């Protein structure tokens with residue numbers, strides 16, 4: 001593919017050829033796809049307009065023009081103005097990007113649709129992933145659509161609803177003692193052993209996370225520009241980093257003049273990246289405490305890959321954004337509040353993006369005239385334990 005220049009290490013800058021690799025061969029840093037933007041922006045992209053959802057933006061994805069997309073109709077989710085939130089927090093403009101209406105009910109359908117399409121481009125025989133739930137569900141569904149076997153490694157506390165979905169889509173599930181970080185290690189070994197594509201959605205798979213950029217393109221189109229703040233729940237944080245990359249591409253294309261300030265939200269009980277932000281550190285350290293929280297989807301202590309948190313932290317600093325930690329009480333409160341005031345049933349991990357607005361107000365990050373887009377990443381039906 002001419003438009004791809006290579007895989008650049010975010011730590012040492014070494015550029016690798018486009019291959020099925022997951023880390024820098026020199027320093028084990030995570031990889032970022034670099035494009036030949038000049039040729040992309042001068043190319044006539046009107047022939048992609050007929051494709052729906054994220055595929056309208058195919059020219060900025062690591063997919064060849066003639067590759068058939070593995071698609072279930074992902075993307076093109078609604079951006080809803082929330083008067084109730086504007087009144088609650090005395091803000092001029094708050095909008096909700098509702099990713100819960102994607103085919104498997106979370107934003108993960110964006111990266112996994114791209115990843116499975118890339119898997120077919122590479123011609124692999126199967127796919128593997130570690131997951132706290134949403135990635136696994138999306139991987140299972142898109143693997144079914146692609147006709148590839150899928151093996152998923154999940155920590156034991158993963159919500160039952162998500163496990164049922166993975167099973168229904170025909171994936172093979174392995175329950176792992178410990179946290180997501182433990183599942184991450186085992187899935188990596190398994191992928192290597194079989195030569196299967198590893199879809200794990202930290203920053204491990206550089207192709208998958210490109211799908212997350214489409215969130216930025218849609219916010220830009222639907223909002224009609226760039227909001228002041230974008231609030232995103234984060235585990236390792238690829239959605240935040242890729243969304244910002246998407247806006248930078250729009251800037252390179254000459255479509256936008258400013259960039260949004262990125263807010264990463266974590267549950268206070270598992271907040272390695274936010275803790276580093278609060279201490280004004282340059283690097284994230286693994287979360288050494290108990291990580292019990294109702295927000296299981298973002299409960300990632302980053303035990304063996306704190307550098308992934310650092311990549312997100314660096315983006316937060318670059319964008320002049322902030323890291324916000326929210327309590328489990330506040331998460332549960334705003335989950336119910338959002339359902340009853342706006343008719344949006346978000347999972348606890350996603351309700352953190354609402355709860356964060358209150359903390360941003362308290363801490364003085366927000367001016368009343370600021371515009372905010374807050375991202376509801378997944379559906380409440382996928383995690384019912386906390387409500388029971």
Ligand SMILES: [Zn+2]
Pocket residue numbers: 009010011012013014024025026027028029
């Ligand atoms: Zn490197």
